[in-house]
Amino acid sequence: MNLSRRNLLLGSGLAALGAGALSACSTSAGGSGGSGGGSSSGLALWYWNGGLSDKVVEASKTQFPKDDIKPNKVGGDFKQKLQTTLTGGSFIPQITGVKGEDMPFFRSVADKFTDLNEFGAKDIAATQLAWKWAEAQTSDGKQLGFPIDIGPTATFYRADILEQAGLTSDPTAVAAATTTWDDYYAFGQELHGKVPASFPVPSLATVFQIIVGQLSNRFVSKDNTFTGGSDEMKQAWDTTVKAQALGINANAGQNLGPALAAGTIAMDLGAAWHALDISDAAPETKGKWRIANNPVKPTNFGGSFLTIPSATKDKQAAFDVIKWILSTDNQGQAFTDATIFPADPAAWKLPALTGGDEFFGGQKTIDIFGPAGEKVPEQYVAASDSAVSAAFYNELTNVEANGKNPDQAWTDAVAAAKDIASRQGVK
Amino acid sequence: MSSASLDRGFRRSRSRPPGQKPAVTGARRNPLRFWPQYMAVSPFFLLFAAFGLFPLVFSAWLAFHRWDGISPVTFAGFDQFRFLLADATFRKAVVNTIIIWIMATVPMLFMSLGLASMLNSVKRFKTFYQVVLFLPSVTSIVAVVIFFKAIFDNQVGVVNQVLEAVGLSGVQWLNGYWTIKIVLAVIMTWQWVGYNAIIYYAGLQAISGEVYEAAKIDGAGVLRTFWSITVPLLRPVIIFTVVVSTIGGMQTFAEPQVLFGSNASINPNSGGPGQAGLTMVLYFYQQAFNNNNYGYGAAIAYGVFAIVAVFTLINWRITARAEK
Numbered sequence: 001m002n003l004s005r006r007n008l009l010l011g012s013g014l015a016a017l018g019a020g021a022l023s024a025c026s027t028s029a030g031g032s033g034g035s036g037g038g039s040s041s042g043l044a045l046w047y048w049n050g051g052l053s054d055k056v057v058e059a060s061k062t063q064f065p066k067d068d069i070k071p072n073k074v075g076g077d078f079k080q081k082l083q084t085t086l087t088g089g090s091f092i093p094q095i096t097g098v099k100g101e102d103m104p105f106f107r108s109v110a111d112k113f114t115d116l117n118e119f120g121a122k123d124i125a126a127t128q129l130a131w132k133w134a135e136a137q138t139s140d141g142k143q144l145g146f147p148i149d150i151g152p153t154a155t156f157y158r159a160d161i162l163e164q165a166g167l168t169s170d171p172t173a174v175a176a177a178t179t180t181w182d183d184y185y186a187f188g189q190e191l192h193g194k195v196p197a198s199f200p201v202p203s204l205a206t207v208f209q210i211i212v213g214q215l216s217n218r219f220v221s222k223d224n225t226f227t228g229g230s231d232e233m234k235q236a237w238d239t240t241v242k243a244q245a246l247g248i249n250a251n252a253g254q255n256l257g258p259a260l261a262a263g264t265i266a267m268d269l270g271a272a273w274h275a276l277d278i279s280d281a282a283p284e285t286k287g288k289w290r291i292a293n294n295p296v297k298p299t300n301f302g303g304s305f306l307t308i309p310s311a312t313k314d315k316q317a318a319f320d321v322i323k324w325i326l327s328t329d330n331q332g333q334a335f336t337d338a339t340i341f342p343a344d345p346a347a348w349k350l351p352a353l354t355g356g357d358e359f360f361g362g363q364k365t366i367d368i369f370g371p372a373g374e375k376v377p378e379q380y381v382a383a384s385d386s387a388v389s390a391a392f393y394n395e396l397t398n399v400e401a402n403g404k405n406p407d408q409a410w411t412d413a414v415a416a417a418k419d420i421a422s423r424q425g426v427k
Numbered sequence: 428m429s430s431a432s433l434d435r436g437f438r439r440s441r442s443r444p445p446g447q448k449p450a451v452t453g454a455r456r457n458p459l460r461f462w463p464q465y466m467a468v469s470p471f472f473l474l475f476a477a478f479g480l481f482p483l484v485f486s487a488w489l490a491f492h493r494w495d496g497i498s499p500v501t502f503a504g505f506d507q508f509r510f511l512l513a514d515a516t517f518r519k520a521v522v523n524t525i526i527i528w529i530m531a532t533v534p535m536l537f538m539s540l541g542l543a544s545m546l547n548s549v550k551r552f553k554t555f556y557q558v559v560l561f562l563p564s565v566t567s568i569v570a571v572v573i574f575f576k577a578i579f580d581n582q583v584g585v586v587n588q589v590l591e592a593v594g595l596s597g598v599q600w601l602n603g604y605w606t607i608k609i610v611l612a613v614i615m616t617w618q619w620v621g622y623n624a625i626i627y628y629a630g631l632q633a634i635s636g637e638v639y640e641a642a643k644i645d646g647a648g649v650l651r652t653f654w655s656i657t658v659p660l661l662r663p664v665i666i667f668t669v670v671v672s673t674i675g676g677m678q679t680f681a682e683p684q685v686l687f688g689s690n691a692s693i694n695p696n697s698g699g700p701g702q703a704g705l706t707m708v709l710y711f712y713q714q715a716f717n718n719n720n721y722g723y724g725a726a727i728a729y730g731v732f733a734i735v736a737v738f739t740l741i742n743w744r745i746t747a748r749a750e751k
Binding site: 394 | 493495496497498510513514515516580581582583599601602603604687693694697699700701702716717718719720723
């Protein structure tokens with residue numbers, strides 16, 4: 001092809017398009033990039049979008065003018081970036097957020113973080129949720145993280161669809177009718193029988209992760225042995241796959257949003273922050289949802305921490321900033337700004353939380369999530385837990401999407417989980 | 428620097444007469460004399476050293492170690508490779524990758540050839556068609572996958588709505604073993620069919636019109652002309668696209684990652700229901716970056732390397748035979 005002016009223009013146009021596409025990939029990682037580096041001057045604070053209230057973070061600058069706080073909203077894979085920075089050893093932030101699901105991993109490298117008990121965290125913890133603080137404690141009692149928020153679980157349900165099925169839609173009555181998983185399934189069968197387009201179980205994984213949260217041991221025990229094949233785990237599995245056998249599983253793992261909007265999912269299980277998923281996916285269902293206690297007992301999904309890396313020079317100053325950002329009042333402010341559910345029970349009594357939620361028909365959701373937050377059982381989560389659990393979740397999708405025999409799936413899941421566990425150094 | 432010294436340096440790099448011992452000249456003893464030339468070629472080598480060579484060597488070293496990305500590294504010998512050979516999930520990922528690659532590449536290259544022939548016979552708006560064909564390949568893969576995810580949605584996707592409108596029942600596209608692979612193949616085909624068509628089109632233009640004229644005089648029809656003239660004369664171009672598609676297809680990652688990565692914190696990057704979309708590179712990513720198992724991740728990466736090498740070797744054999 002001859003290089004005419006026309007072709008040259010065309011070529012450069014395409015090149016510009018290509019450059020645009022490339023840069024589009026990287027914009028998410030930008031944030032306020034660079035401003036919160038890790039230079040010796042100033043106090044760099046790393047968090048992610050929605051991890052803290054931006055207003056509170058902004059106010060902390062005027063509260064601590066001497067510290068020169070430099071907030072940095074880190075985009076992309078937060079854990080990956082923090083891990084790389086801690087390994088690299090330079091530009092380490094003075095304060096950083098750690099997501100709840102990443103805490104077991106970072107707890108396994110406790111020497112990278114500061115023991116907050118040296119700065120008086122113990123006194124604060126005494127009046128707060130023991131199980132949440134324990135998530136960020138090492139076996140020798142070091143307190144690595146100060147809890148930002150928690151994710152107590154509950155049952156979410158569509159009051160209008162329950163009424164349509166001739167069932168009760170009152171939160172207390174729904175909770176009373178679903179105190180065990182068998183009750184929940186019976187209730188759900190009635191619902192699905194009367195309204196065949198609606199289901200009480202979104203996907204098997206939704207049920208399984210709550211039941212596993214109710215067990216005494218997860219997939220790897222405290223002494224680092226594999227417990228994924230235990231009797232209680234097998235019971236959890238059998239209870240979960242029963243939803244498939246009863247035909248009450250919507251199997252909507254890949255299309256949760258549309259299924260929530262269409263009323264295919266009439267009952268859902270999730271943490272306090274799951275309310276946001278529902279209101280984002282199905283805004284037109286506003287006012288139709290309610291919340292009730294989930295079967296057996298509440299569990300917890302997620303909930304993050306603020307930590308001080310051990311490289312931080314002025315640890316006392318960093319701790320004072322954390323204490324202020326996560327004070328009772330500021331946790332209430334964070335709930336108002338970004339629906340961050342306070343980890344401090346004292347904040348639940350603030351007007352920001354005690355009001356009714358319009359999305360839930362004016363229901364005071366704190367009446368459910370508050371007591372649930374108090375009752376979450378303490379459970380040990382190993383660093384290898386999520387890797388090992390993957391085998392079980394994979395086989396659950398085989399059961400619901402491909403009709404695999406549940407007993408065969410259990411056998412395969414345990415075998416695959418053992419393999420992963422041995423690669424992860426689990427006994 | 429004078430142009431004379433440039434010439435000298437250039438000439439010396441050519442082969443010297445056989446049997447003659449290499450003359451040790453001042454220039455050879457002091458390579459610094461050629462610093463401008465070294466400077467000129469250095470950007471590539473520096474970038475390659477930092478982003479190509481170092482990761483290559485480091486991952487080879489990592490494959491014999493255990494590392495969670497932050498704690499001290501410990502030696503593991505051949506453990507990671509033993510795991511790899513016994514790992515049923517890796518075998519699943521290899522099979523998935525090959526199936527998706529075949530489903531995407533074979534129909535795509537035929538379609539590209541067809542599009543290129545059509546483009547070759549178009550008289551007006553040729554540039555417009557070229558731009559349209561090229562656009563998908565420069566579109567952000569994330570945007571493309573999110574778009575296709577909506578189209579193939581199990582419940583409200585356009586594809587299912589069309590199927591239901593013509594009286595068929597909807598398909599759970601993102602749940603089934605084969606349907607997941609079909610969706611991935613469709614995405615890859617959509618993105619690269621135009622790109623390959625442009626390459627074929629360039630090849631078609633290089634075929635002289637006289638050959639076609641001669642065929643016409645000899646009474647060859649359209650199909651005969653296509654199979655006896657177009658395809659054989661395009662063979663080098665076709666082989667090029669097959670090789671490039673093979674290397675690309677074996678490393679499929681972003682498509683399944685975005686398609687099933689959105690509902691994250693539980694079981695991320697698992698490749699969807701039944702792991703039907705788990706490709707080799709996605710498995711490597713999951714093991715290294717989700718499970719913090721960098722040593723095993725590196726071993727998988729070298730497994731991928733070996734498989735791509737085998738396929739490249741097969742390609743090379745076919746090419747060599749074609750040239751005989």
